[in-house]
Amino acid sequence: MDILQACEDLANNIASFNASECSDAEIPKEQIQRWQHLFGFTEEEAIKELRSWRADFGRTSIPLLAWQEIDQEKKSLGYNKEAYEYSLSSRWLSRQAKAQNHSSSSSNTHTQSIYLVKLEGSVPDAAALQRLAGLPILPEIKTGYGDTTELFAVVNGKDKEKLLANLPMGSSTTIISISRACKDLSRQSAYPTLGLDTTLPQNRPSSPIPTHQTPQPANEDYPVWYFFYGTLADGDRLGRLLGPNHPVSLTPAWTTGGRLGTWAGKYKALVDDFGGGKVHGHGFLVQDKEAEDALRYYETGAYEVVRCDIYLETPEGGNMIKGLTFRYIGGNLEEEWAL
Structure with a gap:
């Protein structure tokens, strides 16, 4: 698009701007449904994108005479003039490119x-x-x-x-x-394990692992021990989360290969420490998938389930068991400390 055309678009968009059209109440249901159908938006996403598009004075604009030449063809595909202009815009193309890149870099998103x-x-x-x-x-x-x-x-x-x-x-x-914490435990390697880089040659299996030697715990193993830190290590909170059908009994414990930090100013986050850091918390035996799902939804997609060694501090002495914990994957920590 040349600069003259851009200026003409800007002038036309400013002249046609109607602030009331950018409010949720003024967007016709038909328009919202059209954008859901054409662009794969949820209703909330469609409303947000419509409002933002209409408020963008630099948006793509097609002359009315040009639209009249193609309107029958495009209407048969579900477009009106506004939706077709959006489909040609750098805004939509950028969204598609970002979605493609995200899909390529994270295949299980x-x-x-x-x-x-x-x-x-x-x-x-x-x-x-x-x-x-x-x-x-x-x-x-x-x-x-x-x-x-x-x-x-x-x-x-x-x-x-x-x-x-x-x-x-x-x-x-x-x-x-x-949003829930991802749980994707490999059957053929230790991936993912707290504090263990499973891409390194010494941490990869030398040959295919027989079924009876699948790394533990496996995805479907119940009951399964979890290592909790932060809010899940609070028995009252955990009891309210799981409900009366899942009695709460926390055991003092610690794990290795991690360190704690915080995010959003208040939430504790466990991340890898390849130097073998030690973190104290509590062990808890999760009885079934129902209870585990409740925990995964509570932790949200900012975390993932990973394997770890849990050292239970019992009166009889230390007892190491193979278990799971929630590792933070949401981004940079705001504060970090060693324990």
Whole structure:
């Protein structure tokens, strides 16, 4: 685009700017649904991007005469003039590039992202969601209790995108993004383990590991010991989180290969210490997947589940067991200290 065209676009966009169109209440439902369908946004994302797009005076603009030449073709694909302009913009292309780069650098991001899809309207039941998202099996269903009982299906990021792409034009559904700690324990190596770089030759298995020698704990092992530090080492808080069906009994313990810091000014975070640092906390025996899921949702996607050695401090003396803990992966720590 040359500078003259850019100036003309800027002038036209300023002249047509209507502040009321940038409020949630003034964005027609049809427009929100259109952007969900075309660009794979959730309802919240569509509203946010529409507001931001309309407030951008430098946005891409197509002359009305040029649009009239192609409007029938583009409307058949679901576009109106505004949505088509957005699809040509550097803003949208940049979002796509970032999404592609993120996907390339972190292949399991979509798999680990978790969404709840409310079963209503165009997605009335699990079978409809399975068909629209192309799922090989029926999705897991969760029940929400409030003034009424609601049913939600659990899907990952890829499933969510397929669902939005295949929803009939003009329809929508409620999608809630939730975050939980990743748990992806390798069956063929010690990855991931606190304080252990499993990419180093000396830490890699020399040959395929037989099934009966799978590194412990494995993904499906229950009950399983966890090492807790910070808020999860508070028995009262842990009891409220897990509920009455999961009695709480914490055992003083310590682990190696880590060090503690904080993030967001208040949350404790355990990270690797390849020098063999020692961290004190408590051991807790997680009885089943239900309890573990509650812990993973509590810790959010800022953490991941990793293997570690837990040294229980019992009256009989130290007792080392193979267990798990939550390692921080959310970014730079604001403060660090050694224990």
